[in-house]
Amino acid sequence: MEKLVRLSMSIEKSLFQKLERMVERRGYENRSEFIRDTVREMIVDEQWKKNEVVIGTVMLVYDHNRRELSEKLTDLQHHQHDMILAATHVHLDQNLCAEMIMVRGKAGDITRLADSLRQQRGVLHAKLITSSTGKEL
């Protein structure tokens, strides 16, 4: 467990009260945890902007009846197999599938992989979560 440091700052009273209400409303145990989360969120954003090695999850919704789409999606993933950590498939109904694919790599490479998955015909929706390896958090 990492060493904690004590940090103090001054803030206008009315702003302080609004901060306290926000912490409570968002369900945080305490203010420290809320501010830590806010800082971590900013760090992750910077990691993606600076093209560092990060982790992301691509989520796909697609029609598996579309000819050769599954093979195409699998091919694309195998081509980048060293980036892909895990892929989980869910059968939504008779026709539709959802897939979530966790990826580790440079931010730019992950974005390109997500784009190439999105562009396949039959893919109805593709979206990328930008997260982090956690080492810098």
Place this chain on the structure above:
Amino acid sequence: MEKLVRLSMSIEKSLFQKLERMVERRGYENRSEFIRDTVREMIVDEQWKKNEVVIGTVMLVYDHNRRELSEKLTDLQHHQHDMILAATHVHLDQNLCAEMIMVRGKAGDITRLADSLRQQRGVLHAKLITSSTGKEL
């Protein structure tokens, strides 16, 4: 396979040329697919705003050494087991884990679940992908 309709529209010549370059640069086979994707993206945004039944994926990065965190996260998921479609865990290193959890439910309920996962101490990052059941796409 669903019936396609033909749709035509007028557009300024210079804007048309920029659209064509954008379609190419983003790697789309053709303009139709690009515009369809854009429309689908807007539909998904509206589904989330209107609190419809949608699909999302929550991604977590956390420190599994944190006392009782894993149990807490599992508890939270079991409490909402009817919403959770699948959860996949990846061991990032000695200490850190990443998890992706696919969820189906009302947009507001999914957002609340993601918030309650994020607030646990030891969770370093939590983010939600907003997608769709695909039925309306």
Place this chain on the structure above:
Amino acid sequence: MEKLVRLSMSIEKSLFQKLERMVERRGYENRSEFIRDTVREMIVDEQWKKNEVVIGTVMLVYDHNRRELSEKLTDLQHHQHDMILAATHVHLDQNLCAEMIMVRGKAGDITRLADSLRQQRGVLHAKLITSSTGKEL
């Protein structure tokens, strides 16, 4: 000048160091000011979500040669004259104009006004800044 309160919190050492670097890189004099700005930004977001009385600025870029567009835009603004605080016009070149319009009102009403300005033919771009009356900041 409002009374300041002293607030202290604990934070992991490595996260603290990253926070300090972020404060410096973004050009803030000190950490307190950076955190205050972050909290204020969240308050403004909540004000817009809750449809409170806020302030926004609509920016338009349009082609003034488009028949009757200027009259149409002026009409739309007069129709909402009680919301509009100020409007400034800039002649960008022979054909193009830019306008910035500061508006006070309920968040939803401001959004609708921005939408109705955007929809006019000849308006090439319209965008809304979401800000605040400052009373709650």
Place this chain on the structure above:
Amino acid sequence: MEKLVRLSMSIEKSLFQKLERMVERRGYENRSEFIRDTVREMIVDEQWKKNEVVIGTVMLVYDHNRRELSEKLTDLQHHQHDMILAATHVHLDQNLCAEMIMVRGKAGDITRLADSLRQQRGVLHAKLITSSTGKEL
């Protein structure tokens, strides 16, 4: 007035119906105008990412009682006078002011100017609209 070209595309029937409803709900006269606006929005985003010469509006809310703040803000603007097209000031109440400042320049320079205005003590909120000179739209 620029020459229009005719563009046609194929789209699934159910998606087409949803597009039509979206066009109507957002108050557009017709589908062409809606799609043109969507394309223009993407072009503006790319212009900012590529650091092209663009137009933006910075909106500030601040407390004019704060010692020397007005002078500081004016100084900062004069220092960049060749970028600033127009600045309009509104007195919100006894203490608070709002200002909207239209700026033309490289995307990065505009962002830096907005950041330096935001960092001044007494500035409660600062936000930047990213728009365009309209030439590419």
